[in-house]
Amino acid sequence: MNVLVIGGGAREHALCxxxxxxxxxxxxxxxxxxxxxxxxxxxxxxxxxxxEAVADLxxxxxxxxxxxxxxxxxxxxxxDAVRARGIDCFGPSRExxxxxGSKAFAKDVMAAAGVPTARSYVCTTPAExxxxxxxxxxxxxxxxxGLAAGKGVVVTDDLEAARAHANACERVVIEEYLDxxxxxxxxxxxxxxxxxxxxxxxxxxxxxxxxGPNTGGMGAYSPLPxxxxxxxxxxxxxxxxxxxxELRRRGTPFSGLLYAGLAITSRGVRVIEFNAxxxxxxxxxxxxxxxxxLAGLLRxxxxxxxxxxxxxxxxxxxxxxxxxxxxxxxxTPRTGDPITGLETxxxxxxxxxxxxxxxxxxxxxxxxxxxxxxxxxTATGSHLGKxxxxxxxxxxxxxxxxxxxxxxxxxxxxxxxxxxxNPAG
Ligand code: AMP
Ligand code: GLY
Numbered sequence: 001m002n003v004l005v006i007g008g009g010a011r012e013h014a015l016c017x018x019x020x021x022x023x024x025x026x027x028x029x030x031x032x033x034x035x036x037x038x039x040x041x042x043x044x045x046x047x048x049x050x051x052e053a054v055a056d057l058x059x060x061x062x063x064x065x066x067x068x069x070x071x072x073x074x075x076x077x078x079x080d081a082v083r084a085r086g087i088d089c090f091g092p093s094r095e096x097x098x099x100x101g102s103k104a105f106a107k108d109v110m111a112a113a114g115v116p117t118a119r120s121y122v123c124t125t126p127a128e129x130x131x132x133x134x135x136x137x138x139x140x141x142x143x144x145x146g147l148a149a150g151k152g153v154v155v156t157d158d159l160e161a162a163r164a165h166a167n168a169c170e171r172v173v174i175e176e177y178l179d180x181x182x183x184x185x186x187x188x189x190x191x192x193x194x195x196x197x198x199x200x201x202x203x204x205x206x207x208x209x210x211x212g213p214n215t216g217g218m219g220a221y222s223p224l225p226x227x228x229x230x231x232x233x234x235x236x237x238x239x240x241x242x243x244x245x246e247l248r249r250r251g252t253p254f255s256g257l258l259y260a261g262l263a264i265t266s267r268g269v270r271v272i273e274f275n276a277x278x279x280x281x282x283x284x285x286x287x288x289x290x291x292x293x294l295a296g297l298l299r300x301x302x303x304x305x306x307x308x309x310x311x312x313x314x315x316x317x318x319x320x321x322x323x324x325x326x327x328x329x330x331x332t333p334r335t336g337d338p339i340t341g342l343e344t345x346x347x348x349x350x351x352x353x354x355x356x357x358x359x360x361x362x363x364x365x366x367x368x369x370x371x372x373x374x375x376x377x378t379a380t381g382s383h384l385g386k387x388x389x390x391x392x393x394x395x396x397x398x399x400x401x402x403x404x405x406x407x408x409x410x411x412x413x414x415x416x417x418x419x420x421x422n423p424a425g
Contacts, residue, residue: 001024001025001026001064001065001295001299002025002026002027002029002061002062002063002064002065003019003025003027003028003029003063003064003065003066003067003295004029004030004031004057004058004061004063004065004066004067005019005028005029005030005031005033005041005066005067005069006030006031006046006048006054006066006067006068006069006070006073006078007030007032007048007068007069007070007073008030008031008032008033008034008037008048009034009069009070009280009357009358009371009373010280010281010283010284010323010355010356010357010373010375010376011069011070011277011278011279011280011281011283011284012030012033012034012037012069012070013034013036013037013040013355013356013357013376014283014284014287014288014355014376014378015067015069015278015283015287015294016028016030016033016037016040016041017040017287017353017355018287018290018294019040019041019294019295020040020041021293022293022294022295022296023293024293024295024296025295027042027061028040028041028042029041029042029043029044029061029063030042030043030044031043031044031045031046031048031054031057032044032045032046032048034356034357034358034359034360034370035356035359035360035361035367036354036355036356036359036367037356038361044057044061048070048072048073048078049072049073049076049078050078051073051076051077051078051080051081051082052081054066054068054073054078054081054082055081055082055084055085055087058082058085058087059085059087063087064087064088064299065087065088065089065090065295065298065299065302066079066082066087066088066089066090066091067089067090067091067298068082068089068090068091068256068277069277069278070277071097071100071101071147071275071276071277072147073091074091074092074094074097074100074256074276074277075094075097075098075100075101075147075276076094077093077094078091079091079092079093079094079097079256080093080094088299088302088303089302090255090256090257090298090299090301090302091255091256091257091276091277092254092255092256092276093252093253093254093255095252096247096252096253096254096255096256096276097276099243099247099254099258099274099275099276100147100259100273100274100275100276100277101146101147101276102145102146103143103144103145103173103273104122104145104171104173106273106274107120107122107173109243109246109247109250110243110271112246113242113243113245113246114242115238115239115242115243115271116238116239116268116269116270116271117270117271117272118141118175118176118177118178118270118272119136119175119176120173120174120175120176121135121173121174121175122145122171122172122173123166123171123172123173123174124170124171124172126163126166126167129163129166129167129172129174130163132174133159133162133163133166133174136174136175136176136177138156138157138159138177139155139156139157139177140154140155140156140157140158140159140162140174140177141153141154141155141174141175141176141177141178142154142155142156142162142165142166142169142172142173142174143172143173143174143175144165144169144171144172145169145170145171145172145173146170146171152169153214154214155177155214178263178265178270178272179263179265179266180263180264180265180266181201181226181263181264182201182202182204182261182262182263182264182272183199183200183201183224183227183231183261183262183263183264184199184200184201184202184220184259184260184261184262184279184282185197185199185200185231185232185235185240185259185260185262186200186257186258186259186260186278186279186282186283186286187236187240187257187258187259187260188256188257188297188298188301188306189240189244189254189255189256189257189258189301189306190255190300190301190302190303190304190305190306190307191244191247191248191253191254191255191304192244192248192253192304192306192307193306193307193309194236194240194241194244194258195297195301195306195309195312196232196235196236196240197286197290197312198222198223198232198286198289198290198314199222199223199224199227199231199232200220200221200222200223200224200279200282200285200286201220201221201222201224201282201413202217202219202220202279202281202282203217203218203219203220203406203408203409204217204218205218206218206325206329206330206404206406207406208406208407208408209408213330214330215325215329215330215372215373216280216330216372216373217279217280217281217282217323217373218281218322218323218325218405218406218409219281219320219321219322219323219405219406219409219410220281220282220284220285220320220321220409221285221318221319221320221321221384221387221388221409221410221413222282222285222286222288222289222318222319223289223318224413225384225413225416225417226413226416227264231264231269234269235260235262235269238269239260239262239269239271240258240260243258243274244258254276255301255302255304256276256277256301257276257277257278258274258276259274259275259276259277259278259279260274261273261274261275261279280357280373280376281321281323281373281376284319284321284355284376284378285319285320285321285378286319288315288319288321288378288380289314289315289317289318289319289380290312290313290314290315291312291313291314291315292310292312292313296309297309297312315380316382317380317381317382317383317387318380318381318382318383318384318386318387319378319379319380319381319387320378320379320381320384320387320388320390320391320409320410321355321376321377321378321379321391321409322376322377322391322392322395322405322406322409323357323373323374323375323376323377323405323406324373324374324375324376324377324395324398324400324403324404324405325372325373325374325403325404325405326358326369326371326372326373326374326400326402326403327401327402327403327404328402329372329373329404330372333358333369333371333372334369334402335358335368335369335370335371336362336368336369336370337368337369337400337401337402337403338362338366338367338368338400338401339359339367339368339369339374339375339398339399339400340398340399340400341397341398341399342354342367342398344397345377345394345397345398348397349379349390349393349394349397351379351380351381351387351390352377352378352379352390352391352393352394353377353378353379353394354375354376354377354378354394354398355375355376355377355378356374356375356376357371357373357374357375357376358370358371358372358373358374359371359374359375369400369403374400374403375398375400377391377394377395377398378391379391379393379394383414383417384410384413384414384417385414385417385418387410388409388410388411388414391409392407
């Protein structure tokens with residue numbers, strides 16, 4: 001199979017890595033890619049938001065399958081443009097991608113499908129904003145209606161800050177605060193059949209102990225030993241399948257990756273948000289554990305044959321990823337700083353590897369930072385403690401001036417697992 005991946009982040013690097021390990025994949029292309037993806041896929045320049053340009057590239061490369069990674073091209077209709085040329089494409093149509101592109105649309109679909117989520121108001125005027133903030137009380141949850149790369153959401157006890165964010169957006173969703181741990185659950189779907197993957201947890205805040213501003217995600221782990229073993233089945237039944245059924249009923253079937261961001265509250269599971277693509281950095285740990293070859297699974301979703309696809313196989317072990325971010329991220333990041341130590345990880349760490357996000361080669365052929373989240377250092381192990389130790393050992397080998405990363409990714413869960421095994425201490 002000849003596969004073209006669109007995008008150039010750590011998620012696309014994780015996808016390309018998994019595809020490169022799949023014996024059914026005979027040629028692997030990525031556009032635009034990044035300095036790390038160049039090791040596994042042939043890179044091509046393309047404007048990923050230009051559907052016709054992506055479709056032209058897919059035709060020229062004779063791709064059998066195109067996988068669209070990020071949300072912005074999906075919301076721009078890139079998957080539709082590829083499918084219009086008769087090429088299988090993994091990723092929802094422009095209309096179905098509105099599930100991520102508009103929080104108000106997602107709320108409407110959830111209401112129609114009976115999917116449990118936070119109560120909410122859509123507001124467009126300061127008066128409506130004040131009324132909604134007053135109705136729910138603190139902590140306030142204020143979400144920009146449109147795409148904002150994980151940074152459009154403000155959760156705060158400060159009424160003035162909540163009001164300021166709301167009034168800076170054209171249209172906002174203000175909603176009830178959900179307590180409890182968060183889970184990311186992905187499902188591959190062809191618009192009818194839903195195949196859930198294994199759950200993961202993301203660390204959204206910039207600093208240790210969940211302090212600091214929201215980011216795109218600073219690290220992740222999988223599996224979740226603390227989660228109810230029936231969680232996946234429950235979410236499939238109460239969230240994923242009803243949502244896919246509702247979108248099909250509306251004449252805008254969703255095929256691709258349905259990502260449910262969930263809160264496990266004291267009153268049950270609630271959807272925090274939907275995304276229309278693989279999550280980053282959760283994909284890095286979920287794919288690290290998937291044993292089923294990836295290309296066939298994604299192609300079955302793209303061509304509507306998931307019902308006949310065999311059950312997925314998973315590694316019993318664990319995976320942890322730690323994101324190394326640029327100086328000043330999530331504010332405007334500094335870029336162009338050299339990155340060293342990548343070869344040492346490749347040489348010395350058998351169970352760890354570095355997935356590139358914002359990197360590029362400079363004029364001298366050195367790998368330099370080129371974005372906010374720069375690297376996603378991923379490791380596997382028989383249990384979370386092992387995977388975590390290996391990931392951090394690899395992180396320590398890497399230098400990037402001014403960079404920062406969290407030290408507590410999967411720390412609590414790894415400690416809890418040790419305590420459970422040694423109850424006497
Ligand atoms: P979102 O972009 O909707 O995923 O929101 C980003 C982050 O804000 C989530 O991962 C949560 O940590 C937090 N958040 C969003 N909605 C809520 C809510 N209703 N209650 C509590 N926290 C929330
Ligand atoms: N990990 C959060 C996201 O992909 O949106």
